[in-house]
Amino acid sequence: xxxxxxKKGGDLPAISTAxxxxxxxxxxxxxxxxxVMRQNxxxxxxxxxxxxxxxxxxxxxxxxxxxxxxxxSSYKDMGTVARxxxxxxxxxxxxxxxxxxxERDSKREEEIPYLTTVLSVxxxxxxxxxxxxxxxxxxxxALKINYKTRKGDALRDLK
Amino acid sequence: MAKxxxxxxxxxxxxxxxFLLLIFFLVTTTIEIDSGLNRKLPPIxxxxxxxxxxxxxxxxxxxRNNDLLLKANGNDGELxxxxxxxxxxxxxxxxxxxxxxxxCAKCKGKKNPQSSDNFEKAIISLQNDRATSYETxxxxxxxxxxxxxxxxxxxxxxxxxxLNMSYVEADKMYSDPKTSAADKASLKDKIEAIKLLIPxxxxxxxPKKSN
Numbered sequence: 001x002x003x004x005x006x007k008k009g010g011d012l013p014a015i016s017t018a019x020x021x022x023x024x025x026x027x028x029x030x031x032x033x034x035x036v037m038r039q040n041x042x043x044x045x046x047x048x049x050x051x052x053x054x055x056x057x058x059x060x061x062x063x064x065x066x067x068x069x070x071x072x073s074s075y076k077d078m079g080t081v082a083r084x085x086x087x088x089x090x091x092x093x094x095x096x097x098x099x100x101x102x103e104r105d106s107k108r109e110e111e112i113p114y115l116t117t118v119l120s121v122x123x124x125x126x127x128x129x130x131x132x133x134x135x136x137x138x139x140x141x142a143l144k145i146n147y148k149t150r151k152g153d154a155l156r157d158l159k
Numbered sequence: 160m161a162k163x164x165x166x167x168x169x170x171x172x173x174x175x176x177x178f179l180l181l182i183f184f185l186v187t188t189t190i191e192i193d194s195g196l197n198r199k200l201p202p203i204x205x206x207x208x209x210x211x212x213x214x215x216x217x218x219x220x221x222x223r224n225n226d227l228l229l230k231a232n233g234n235d236g237e238l239x240x241x242x243x244x245x246x247x248x249x250x251x252x253x254x255x256x257x258x259x260x261x262x263c264a265k266c267k268g269k270k271n272p273q274s275s276d277n278f279e280k281a282i283i284s285l286q287n288d289r290a291t292s293y294e295t296x297x298x299x300x301x302x303x304x305x306x307x308x309x310x311x312x313x314x315x316x317x318x319x320x321x322l323n324m325s326y327v328e329a330d331k332m333y334s335d336p337k338t339s340a341a342d343k344a345s346l347k348d349k350i351e352a353i354k355l356l357i358p359x360x361x362x363x364x365x366p367k368k369s370n
Contacts (some may be wrong), residue, residue, distance in 0.1 A: 021170070024177040031184035049294040051301040053308060054194040056334060118195065121293050128289030130296070138203050147297055148195040154298040155242055 043078075044069035044085050049123040050152030057146060062114050064103045064142075066096070068129055069122030082125040084133070093129075096136040120148045196300055201363075215275050217251045217283045219244075221299060223290035233273035241298055248306035250274075252281045252357070265314060265356070278310070278357045286364040307359050315353050326353055 046069050057063060067085040071078040075090075084091045086099045104112055117137055121130055137145065218230040227244065230236040231251055239247065255266025257276030266277060275281035283303055287296055308327055315326035322329065332338050333346045 017174070021174040021177055024174055024181055028177055028181040028184065031181065031188055035184050035188045048192065049297040051196055051297055053196065053301050053304040055197050056331070057193045057195060060193075116197075123292070123294035123297070125293045126289060127287050127291040127293060127296050130293055131287075131289065134200055138200050141202065143200040143202060144197075145200055146195040146197050147300065148192060149297060149301075150192060151194055154301040 040065065040067070040085070040088055042067060042085065043072060043075050043088075043090060044083060045072050045122050045124075046120060047123055048120065048148055048150045049154070050156070051147075051149040051154045052151065054149055054151055057118065057148075058114065058116050062107075062111060062116060063146075064100065064115060064117045065120055066099075066117060066133060067120045068125055068133065070124065082122065082129050084129070093132045093136055096133065097140045100137070100140045100142050114144075115142065116144045116146050117142050118146045118148050196297070196304060198300070211282060212276075212280075214256070214273055215280045215282055217248060217275070217281065219283065219285045219299065221285070221287040221291045221295060223288040225292055225295040227299070231274065232271060241295075241302065244299065244302040245306050245309070248283065248303055249309055251283075252278060252306060252310055254281075265317075279360075282360045282362055284362045284364065303361065304359075307357060311353050311357050314356055315349070318353070319349055322349075326350070 044067055046067060068082055069085075070080055070082050071090070078090060084093060084096075086095060091099070100117070104115065107115065119130065119133065134145070137143070214233065216231065220228040220230070220236075222228070227239050227241060228236050229239045229244075229247065231247075250268060251274055252268075253266050254268035254271055254274040255263035255277055256268075256270050256272045256274050257263055257280065261276040261280065263277030268274075285299065285303070311326040315322075315324075315329060324332070329346055329350055333343055333350055338346075
């Protein structure tokens with residue numbers, strides 16, 4: 001009674017996975033190239049405001065980052081008032097001058113006039129802190145600044 | 160000596176290793192934002208501020224509730240909406256009410272004698288409160304830059320119609336490292352000319368103390 005015997009070879013042949021490593025490697029290289037390691041660990045909330053008249057930032061090694069915002073949830077003991085972060089530490093506005101001097105020292109002399117200070121400020125911060133930062137920057141003659149923003153419609157979230 | 164063929168290396172686990180690395184890079188990748196509004200701060204100088212005619216100042220004040228008060232064109236101040244700011248700033252800059260040597264040949268505005276003389280003379284001044292939110296401040300800055308860009312685009316296209324691009328596009332192309340040196344040199348003069356024609360005269364007063 002072998003009339004109804006299954007046809008030989010009826011099941012699907014196994015898909016060859018030999019090219020899987022190639023595909024994975026391709027993805028791997030993409031991410032390796034696209035990855036930019038974060039310079040600083042943020043200890044503050046940093047949701048950037050949106051703007052649509054943005055310009056690209058200059059070369060990465062010519063930027064000095066100043067972060068500001070409310071301390072994030074793991075640093076609740078620092079209070080809920082917006083604070084400043086320089087490098088990896090919470091800082092006071094008065095420490096900006098030293099920070100800029102240190103950054104300038106680490107660069108070559110001919111690069112110093114092209115240094116830009118990037119203000120990466122949380123959108124819920126009050127202008128008081130930002131004005132204090134700007135005033136400090138004026139004192140040390142770091143006049144090129146950039147307000148870091150997302151690309152988007154600036155007016156959407158506002159009335 | 161018998162010849163021994165080298166045993167084949169099993170490459171079956173290659174995918175696993177690659178996956179491991181892939182996942183590491185996936186997790187550590189942060190798509191870094193690299194855009195923002197470029198501005199220049201005024202240097203600290205102990206000089207007397209120059210006397211400016213009131214009609215040439217577009218005086219914006221943002222209070223602690225993020226309301227905008229505009230004092231320009233000879234009025235005593237009106238509350239305006241953020242979305243109208245760009246239009247009003249363009250109208251102010253483009254007014255061209257100057258006469259004689261202050262006359263503005265390229266302005267296309269209403270020539271209101273109560274408003275700005277020409278591009279060179281028109282100043283936008285912004286004053287904010289210490290309790291103004293940063294988001295509103297950025298939006299206001301954005302609108303003012305947009306107003307300047309709108310006029311610069313117009314003049315750029317008028318002056319160099321053969322290029323078939325706007326000022327913003329030209330500026331972007333200029334700062335693009337892929338652009339060749341020859342293109343950059345020719346763009347630079349054009350961009351500088353437009354910048355000179357419509358300078359960004361933007362003044363920021365230090366914020367008021369709020370109680």
